[in-house]
Amino acid sequence: MTAQIHVDDLSGQIGDDLPYLRRYARALTGSQETGDRYAAATLEAILIDRSIFQSHLQPKVALFRAFHLIWATSGAPTADTEAPATRLESAALDHMAGLTNNSREVLLLSTIESFTYAEVGQIMEITADEAGELAAVAIAEMERSMAGKVMIIEDEAIIAMDIHSIVSEMGHSVTGIARTRKAAVELGSRERPDLILADIQLADNSSGIDAVNDLLAQFDNIPVIFITAFPERLLTGDKPEPAFLISKPYSEEQVRSAVSQAMFFSSTETLKSPV
Numbered sequence: 001m002t003a004q005i006h007v008d009d010l011s012g013q014i015g016d017d018l019p020y021l022r023r024y025a026r027a028l029t030g031s032q033e034t035g036d037r038y039a040a041a042t043l044e045a046i047l048i049d050r051s052i053f054q055s056h057l058q059p060k061v062a063l064f065r066a067f068h069l070i071w072a073t074s075g076a077p078t079a080d081t082e083a084p085a086t087r088l089e090s091a092a093l094d095h096m097a098g099l100t101n102n103s104r105e106v107l108l109l110s111t112i113e114s115f116t117y118a119e120v121g122q123i124m125e126i127t128a129d130e131a132g133e134l135a136a137v138a139i140a141e142m143e144r145s146m147a148g149k150v151m152i153i154e155d156e157a158i159i160a161m162d163i164h165s166i167v168s169e170m171g172h173s174v175t176g177i178a179r180t181r182k183a184a185v186e187l188g189s190r191e192r193p194d195l196i197l198a199d200i201q202l203a204d205n206s207s208g209i210d211a212v213n214d215l216l217a218q219f220d221n222i223p224v225i226f227i228t229a230f231p232e233r234l235l236t237g238d239k240p241e242p243a244f245l246i247s248k249p250y251s252e253e254q255v256r257s258a259v260s261q262a263m264f265f266s267s268t269e270t271l272k273s274p275v
Contacts, residue, residue: 013059018043019231021063023245024113027261028071028105038074042067057122064109065123103138104261106131111257112246142260147171148194150259151187153211154227155179155203163197163227166255172263181206181214188215193222195262197255200228223262227255 021042026035045066046053052066102124109120110131117131124131150172154160160177167174175191178184180202188196196215198208212224229248244262246254 014053014063017060017063020060020113021067023231024064024108025067025071027108027112027244027258038071039067041074042070045070058119061115061119061122064113064115065125068105068123100134100137100141102126103134103141106134107138107142107257108261110135111251111253112261114254139256139260142264143170143256146263147173148263149173149175149191150195150197151175151184151193151215152177153179153184153196153198153202153208155199155201159199159227163255166252167197167259170256170259172259178211179203181208181211184208184211185214188218192219195259196222196224197259198224198226200226200230225258225262 018039022036022039024035025039026032029035029038042063046063052069054062054065057065105124106120109115109123110117115123117128117135120126120131121128126134147170150167152160152163152167152174154163154177160179164174164177172195175193176187178187181204184198196212198212200208202208202211208226212226216222216224223244225244225246227246227248227250231245231247244258246258
């Protein structure tokens with residue numbers, strides 16, 4: 001009975017944060033399968049040894065810290081152990097070797113997951129100042145790595161133009177903005193994008209998910225970033241799920257980070273290094 005109480009207590013503490021741990025793990029590894037595997041391993045490890053879940057920390061911080069302990073002891077794995085058909089890689093894994101150690105982790109934790117640098121320090125066992133420095137390094141290194149063509153699927157004009165501005169300032173070209181599923185498919189057919197940024201609910205009540213699936217049926221290996229006010233609807237545990245997911249309202253830093261991460265893991269051969 002006592003053991004069951006402990007398990008129930010743990011579930012109550014971290015249950016709401018599990019979808020976000022899986023989101024982080026997927027973006028970090030570049031793979032749904034690899035990310036989910038290490039997120040599951042983290043939970044198993046906590047159940048076996050509760051000491052790795054430090055209860056004096058905020059539950060989400062403690063959960064992500066436990067993940068990092070498992071992930072680091074496994075050699076910071078990526079999707080390179082999977083079959084080529086199921087991973088987002090190619091030159092990406094070579095690029096990873098050239099990044100400053102721990103910089104991608106800090107960038108994801110601070111932007112996509114919205115941890116403060118102090119919290120990132122608790123997760124990664126570094127100082128807040130070191131976390132800030134690593135985040136800046138990661139942004140600079142990843143934005144220099146490659147540029148490409150981006151399609152935006154968004155029905156709200158102000159948001160669409162804001163994303164257009166952010167992406168353009170990063171050095172990418174925007175193929176266009178689509179407000180409906182039909183318009184997205186037509187736009188993609190005219191010019192194949194290297195990256196898709198998509199909202200979920202579109203102007204004519206069509207689905208951004210359906211639009212993306214239509215496009216992926218034509219073109220393989222295009223990375224997708226979903227931007228939604230309801231991320232939990234896409235983080236259900238069912239397949240497929242997005243590796244890159246931004247919650248509304250978003251920040252410029254979140255968009256820049258997600259775009260850099262997605263481009264970094266893209267297997268699209270048309271990506272080129274900026275001049």
